[in-house]
Amino acid sequence: MSNNVWPPPPPKNESESEKAARLAAEKEAKKISDEIDRALEHERQELRKHRPQTKILLLGQAESGKSTMIKNFQLYFCPSSFQAETEAWRAVIHLNLARFVNYLLYVLSNTNVASGGKKGDPNKDYRMFQMRLSPLKQVELILTRCLSAESSPMASPTDDGPALRRETIPEVSVRGGMGWKAFIRGRRRGSQSRMMANPEEVNDARRILDACKEDIVALWKSPAIHALEKEGVDLHHHARYFVEHASRVADLKYSPTPDDILRARLRTVGVEEHRMVMETAAEKGEEWVLYDVGGQRSQRASWASYFEDVNAMIFLCPMSGFNQRLAEDRSVNRLYDSMELWDTVCRSRLLSKATFILLLNKADLLRAKLRAGIRFSDYVKNYDQDQPNTVEAVSAYLRKEMMEIHRVYSPRKRQLHVHITCAIDPTLMAAVLNSMRDVILVEMLHQTTLL
Numbered sequence: 001m002s003n004n005v006w007p008p009p010p011p012k013n014e015s016e017s018e019k020a021a022r023l024a025a026e027k028e029a030k031k032i033s034d035e036i037d038r039a040l041e042h043e044r045q046e047l048r049k050h051r052p053q054t055k056i057l058l059l060g061q062a063e064s065g066k067s068t069m070i071k072n073f074q075l076y077f078c079p080s081s082f083q084a085e086t087e088a089w090r091a092v093i094h095l096n097l098a099r100f101v102n103y104l105l106y107v108l109s110n111t112n113v114a115s116g117g118k119k120g121d122p123n124k125d126y127r128m129f130q131m132r133l134s135p136l137k138q139v140e141l142i143l144t145r146c147l148s149a150e151s152s153p154m155a156s157p158t159d160d161g162p163a164l165r166r167e168t169i170p171e172v173s174v175r176g177g178m179g180w181k182a183f184i185r186g187r188r189r190g191s192q193s194r195m196m197a198n199p200e201e202v203n204d205a206r207r208i209l210d211a212c213k214e215d216i217v218a219l220w221k222s223p224a225i226h227a228l229e230k231e232g233v234d235l236h237h238h239a240r241y242f243v244e245h246a247s248r249v250a251d252l253k254y255s256p257t258p259d260d261i262l263r264a265r266l267r268t269v270g271v272e273e274h275r276m277v278m279e280t281a282a283e284k285g286e287e288w289v290l291y292d293v294g295g296q297r298s299q300r301a302s303w304a305s306y307f308e309d310v311n312a313m314i315f316l317c318p319m320s321g322f323n324q325r326l327a328e329d330r331s332v333n334r335l336y337d338s339m340e341l342w343d344t345v346c347r348s349r350l351l352s353k354a355t356f357i358l359l360l361n362k363a364d365l366l367r368a369k370l371r372a373g374i375r376f377s378d379y380v381k382n383y384d385q386d387q388p389n390t391v392e393a394v395s396a397y398l399r400k401e402m403m404e405i406h407r408v409y410s411p412r413k414r415q416l417h418v419h420i421t422c423a424i425d426p427t428l429m430a431a432v433l434n435s436m437r438d439v440i441l442v443e444m445l446h447q448t449t450l451l
């Protein structure tokens with residue numbers, strides 16, 4: 001038998017008085033052990049109180065995956081608060097879905113595809129989709145108004161609604177501040193805001209979607225959609241995933257999975273402060289503050305005021321952007337924009353003491369593009385034609401380039417930690433998050449010791 005078992009087994013032939021003495025000794029030992037545990041816990045709490053709050057800033061161009069990283073962080077370190085927000089994300093997902101379908105209908109009505117070449121004479125199936133899916137415009141209006149309740153001009157319920165006249169797939173955005181989550185959960189009822197929608201309307205939107213789900217599936221499978229793609233209309237959009245899963249997502253009983261939530265797109269406007277109380281890891285109970293910024297060019301001027309005092313800066317560079325242009329300036333390549341931004345961030349004196357973490361993100365989309373035969377070297381002139389057109393080679397190239405920029409332009413010597421990521425894959429992200437957490441804590445410890 002092991003000697004490590006506590007309490008040890010009673011000796012053989014123990015008398016009653018020996019037993020009583022042994023039990024008393026064990027009781028006393030347990031009391032002392034509990035006291036030591038309590039003292040250690042008290043010491044830990046005191047240390048926590050005096051440790052500076054952990055502040056992390058996420059930077060990168062629009063659609064680089066910053067908000068998705070915040071969701072990953074919450075899912076991994078604060079799972080119950082992630083779970084509590086499921087309902088709010090359902091509304092975002094439903095809006096992503098309704099907008100994308102409305103966009104498909106708009107594109108179909110403006111091309112010859114649906115009518116087999118005869119413009120103005122849509123075929124019967126297409127007319128049926130237009131008619132049967134027309135309630136989705138109402139869904140879009142309700143959910144837009146609801147999610148943008150606080151401030152966005154997008155919320156205004158115009159006659160035509162935002163779905164009707166559009167040349168590109170529309171974005172859903174919410175101004176900084178997390179009020180929309182509370183609103184969707186119904187906590188803000190009774191507020192005076194005139195934009196606030198009746199929560200019953202959100203249920204109406206769900207019922208409409210449920211009634212439309214079979215038609216959405218049929219539309220997506222219809223020859224007209226295939227024809228659109230053949231004609232070169234780019235339907236690769238984040239919301240595509242929700243249309244592909246429409247029978248599940250539009251169902252009245254639908255509850256989003258973590259994978260769905262990571263795919264939901266809500267453009268950040270301004271700066272959002274996320275206060276996360278750690279539920280796992282040794283920092284349980286500690287509050288970490290994460291700042292998520294809007295990545296569009298017009299938003300970047302407001303970033304600098306958040307640079308001071310951050311412990312870590314996480315920069316996201318979406319590698320798949322090498323053959324794309326910025327939505328806000330079609331003359332600029334997305335990868336070049338990311339590199340320029342990285343250069344600026346590296347040079348910043350205010351961030352000179354922060355831990356730098358670089359995430360080369362969207363590795364899955366990069367892989368899909370390279371496998372489809374799109375050549376990285378056709379878009380990036382410094383990438384030699386003879387180099388392999390693979391994720392491994394391309395990411396190694398980007399890593400080297402960005403590490404060099406960091407080395408040359410940092411105001412003072414600083415460590416840089418680089419990861420190749422796919423932010424919609426929570427299993428892969430778990431290892432990255434753990435490593436990021438370790439690095440941030442170690443660097444914080446260094447700084448506290450040096451001070």
Ligand SMILES: Nc1nc2c(ncn2[C@@H]2O[C@H](COP(=O)(O)OP(=O)(O)OP(=O)(O)O)[C@@H](O)[C@H]2O)c(=O)[nH]1
Nearest residue numbers: 063064065066067068238263265268295362422423
């Ligand atoms: N396939 C794929 N999609 C991703 C990845 N990372 C993020 N996305 C998706 O890309 C979209 C944009 O991501 P966001 O996190 O909203 O981007 P952002 O950087 O916060 O963008 P802004 O708020 O506009 O600055 C979302 O729909 C994500 O689900 C990835 O690694 N792979």
Ligand SMILES: [Mg+2]
Nearest residue numbers: 066067267268
């Ligand atoms: Mg964002």
